[in-house]
Amino acid sequence: MIDTKVETPSATSAASASLKILAAVVVITCIHVASSILIPLVCALFLAFILDPGVVLLERARLPRWLASLIMVLLTLALVYLLGYLAYDRIMAFIDVLPRVAAGSPMMFTSVLSPPLMRPLNGCGTGTGDTGPGGWIR
Numbered sequence: 622m623i624d625t626k627v628e629t630p631s632a633t634s635a636a637s638a639s640l641k642i643l644a645a646v647v648v649i650t651c652i653h654v655a656s657s658i659l660i661p662l663v664c665a666l667f668l669a670f671i672l673d674p675g676v677v678l679l680e681r682a683r684l685p686r687w688l689a690s691l692i693m694v695l696l697t698l699a700l701v702y703l704l705g706y707l708a709y710d711r712i713m714a715f716i717d718v719l720p721r722v723a724a725g726s727p728m729m730f731t732s733v734l735s736p737p738l739m740r741p742l743n744g745c746g747t748g749t750g751d752t753g754p755g756g757w758i759r
Contacts, residue, residue, distance in 0.1 A: 672697065 652659065672693045679689035
């Protein structure tokens with residue numbers, strides 16, 4: 622014999638779902654309020670995990686952990702400074718060229734930023750008089 626039980630949603634499942642939604646809202650609000658503390662903390666933990674292999678390697682070379690950590694942080698800062706120093710000329714050249722590129726190709730930007738009714742029809746409606754020059758909707 623086939624057991625044909627039909628489960629109906631009870632009031633407790635609706636209350637449980639509401640409680641879960643309320644808990645999610647509270648957690649998201651707490652994270653938003655504490656974001657000024659959480660973001661630096663997460664970045665610091667990320668850097669600690671990234672730099673830890675180098676610290677362990679320097680500890681094997683019989684350096685104290687505080688000195689190994691200091692050396693790794695200074696090496697990381699030096700690397701970031703070096704990358705910024707090397708990229709500075711290229712970034713400035715790009716900033717100098719950017720207005721000329723933008724002025725030379727206004728159609729590239731207007732076609733991306735225009736509403737869908739202003740985009741070309743790709744041949745649709747040709748000969749019916751509903752398009753302007755070049756297949757654009759009037």
